[in-house]
Amino acid sequence: MTMRLDYLSIFPGYFDVLDISLLGKAVDNGLVEVHAHDLRDWTHDRHRTVDDTPCGGGAGMVMKPDPWGEAFDGIIGIEPDPSVHVIFPTPSGIPFTQSAAQELSTVERVVFCCGRYEGIDHRVIDYARTMWTVHELSLGDYVLNGGEVAALAITEAVVRLIPGFMGNPESLAEESFSPGQERLLEYPLFTRPVSWRGMDVPEVLMSGHHGRIAEWRREESLLLTRDRRPDLTD
Numbered sequence: 101m102t103m104r105l106d107y108l109s110i111f112p113g114y115f116d117v118l119d120i121s122l123l124g125k126a127v128d129n130g131l132v133e134v135h136a137h138d139l140r141d142w143t144h145d146r147h148r149t150v151d152d153t154p155c156g157g158g159a160g161m162v163m164k165p166d167p168w169g170e171a172f173d174g175i176i177g178i179e180p181d182p183s184v185h186v187i188f189p190t191p192s193g194i195p196f197t198q199s200a201a202q203e204l205s206t207v208e209r210v211v212f213c214c215g216r217y218e219g220i221d222h223r224v225i226d227y228a229r230t231m232w233t234v235h236e237l238s239l240g241d242y243v244l245n246g247g248e249v250a251a252l253a254i255t256e257a258v259v260r261l262i263p264g265f266m267g268n269p270e271s272l273a274e275e276s277f278s279p280g281q282e283r284l285l286e287y288p289l290f291t292r293p294v295s296w297r298g299m300d301v302p303e304v305l306m307s308g309h310h311g312r313i314a315e316w317r318r319e320e321s322l323l324l325t326r327d328r329r330p331d332l333t334d
């Protein structure tokens with residue numbers, strides 16, 4: 101299966117980075133197909149206007165619905181299709197989680213709608229919900245200047261889970277938040293040299309005793325999770 105990824109933004113250049121590294125390899129291997137689009141290509145005035153003042157007053161500007169609607173028509177189509185997943189990164193979205201990434205890694209088409217200014221006219225989201233499967237997603241309790249960086253983060257979290265993307269899928273099994281590890285943070289990692297600047301790799305990891313190593317790692321994960329993410333232990 102090839103996953104098609106579309107990005108709608110007034111800064112499509114943000115997505116040039118997807119040609120690099122593992123994501124670039126996924127494109128070369130035909131696992132994903134990436135298309136970045138400039139929202140301004142669907143404007144018709146000399147200034148290629150995409151924003152206007154907010155109805156009801158307030159600071160800043162709001163993204164006009166017209167360019168989004170025409171871009172949707174051109175990029176996705178005018179017929180409803182729930183198999184198309186449309187993602188609006190937004191600070192007011194539901195928290196994006198590893199399980200959401202897992203679910204999205206199985207879909208064939210994802211369209212990212214990257215807002216700027218104060219956000220997108222809400223009718224755009226309402227319209228999209230009548231046509232496709234919509235996700236309004238937040239990366240966390242902080243605000244970026246637009247949806248592009250969030251779209252890149254979500255992309256990486258999703259694409260790395262596509263079967264065939266990671267050379268060694270076993271490396272996914274023990275990561276923080278991976279299924280089975282769901283409620284535990286990953287234990288500390290070490291590699292050679294065994295001694296470095298007066299600090300040694302924990303002896304148990306050099307013992308070759310797999311049972312003790314597994315026990316040490318679980319205990320470290322539990323301690324780390326209790327300390328940093330008590331919310332995960334509820």
Ligand SMILES: OB(O)c1ccc2cc[nH]c2c1
Pocket residue numbers: 189190191214215216217218219220238239242243244245246247248250
């Ligand atoms: O923090 B975010 O994920 C985010 C997403 C979209 C917009 C649009 C304007 N500011 C934004 C912030």
